[in-house]
Amino acid sequence: MPNLALSPRFESAIVTQAPKTTTELQQEIDCLRAQLVEAQKMTALGELVGTTTHEFNNVLMTIINYAKLGLRQQDHESRDKAFNKILSAGERAAKITSQVLGMAKNRAHEFEPTCLNSIISDSLFLLEKEMQKYRIELDVNLQDIPQVRAIGNQIQQILLNLLINARQAIGEGGRIDIRTGFDVENKLVSMVVRDYGPGISQEKLRKIFEPYYSTKSGPDETGRGGTGLGLSACRDIVNAHDGKIRVESSLGKGTCFTIMLPVASTCTAPTPHFNMAPNAGPVPTGQNH
Numbered sequence: 001m002p003n004l005a006l007s008p009r010f011e012s013a014i015v016t017q018a019p020k021t022t023t024e025l026q027q028e029i030d031c032l033r034a035q036l037v038e039a040q041k042m043t044a045l046g047e048l049v050g051t052t053t054h055e056f057n058n059v060l061m062t063i064i065n066y067a068k069l070g071l072r073q074q075d076h077e078s079r080d081k082a083f084n085k086i087l088s089a090g091e092r093a094a095k096i097t098s099q100v101l102g103m104a105k106n107r108a109h110e111f112e113p114t115c116l117n118s119i120i121s122d123s124l125f126l127l128e129k130e131m132q133k134y135r136i137e138l139d140v141n142l143q144d145i146p147q148v149r150a151i152g153n154q155i156q157q158i159l160l161n162l163l164i165n166a167r168q169a170i171g172e173g174g175r176i177d178i179r180t181g182f183d184v185e186n187k188l189v190s191m192v193v194r195d196y197g198p199g200i201s202q203e204k205l206r207k208i209f210e211p212y213y214s215t216k217s218g219p220d221e222t223g224r225g226g227t228g229l230g231l232s233a234c235r236d237i238v239n240a241h242d243g244k245i246r247v248e249s250s251l252g253k254g255t256c257f258t259i260m261l262p263v264a265s266t267c268t269a270p271t272p273h274f275n276m277a278p279n280a281g282p283v284p285t286g287q288n289h
């Protein structure tokens, strides 16, 4: 190996490289931060496009298959059935595109009183077919909660990230719990996503919020994950909302993420709740971020 210390090129590099000033270093940090935010946004958009394209394709398959059935079987009963199926699939497709347009239109970075329960319902609607495909059992328990001060799109981004991570961690046939709650004393609304997957070791738990940390080899068959930007984006969004994100995990038992957000000051009455399943017990070991 050549001795780099004696190389004229290396020497001249040292001579001309003046030490960076604090201002220059700060500028570099600001620039890298801006690049990270951009990468997080692009990843979120990519994952959203993946989610909706996947769902949209499912709907198109239904429409095509029932249109074929209606053409093949020309009696009134079969045709009515085919038209009804095509109609409801078309309505579902319209709802999916309005979700995407809503996300795209509503990009203004404005905080407003936001209903977490509706964001959860909208996100579950987008992931419904995917969860069915992987035979994931969803236990949803949404309590009466006041509105929070939030940017709705960003909260939906957090939820999609957590749900997709949970789905990827548990594989086929697992269970995910989603619930909301209200801590009256601290005026914080909580949103919990718990899975019963393999869990995360203490050593890895310390790293999961770091940008670009991923244990996945790349995107999965639905085109998502593997960038290591999902949880770092979740943490940054929660911080910008003056909220808290907490993770508890136990190897072999599962992982539980809790997001806590402050109640909107012009808060309205709690939103109506609906329960679909009982709460699950706590998972030990955790970290706050």
Ligand SMILES: Nc1ncnc2c1ncn2[C@@H]1O[C@H](COP(=O)(O)OP(=O)(O)O)[C@@H](O)[C@H]1O
Residues within 6 Å of the ligand: 161, 165, 166, 169, 195, 197, 198, 199, 200, 208, 213, 214, 215, 216, 225, 226, 227, 228, 229, 230, 231, 232, 255
């Ligand atoms: N629910 C979960 N169960 C187990 N591990 C998880 C879970 N959520 C996140 N992780 C771990 O945290 C890492 C970082 O997650 P994330 O920032 O979303 O990046 P990515 O999904 O692109 O890998 C994942 O690669 C995985 O190792």
Ligand SMILES: [Mg+2]
Residues within 6 Å of the ligand: 161, 164, 165, 225, 226, 230, 231
């Ligand atoms: Mg992820």
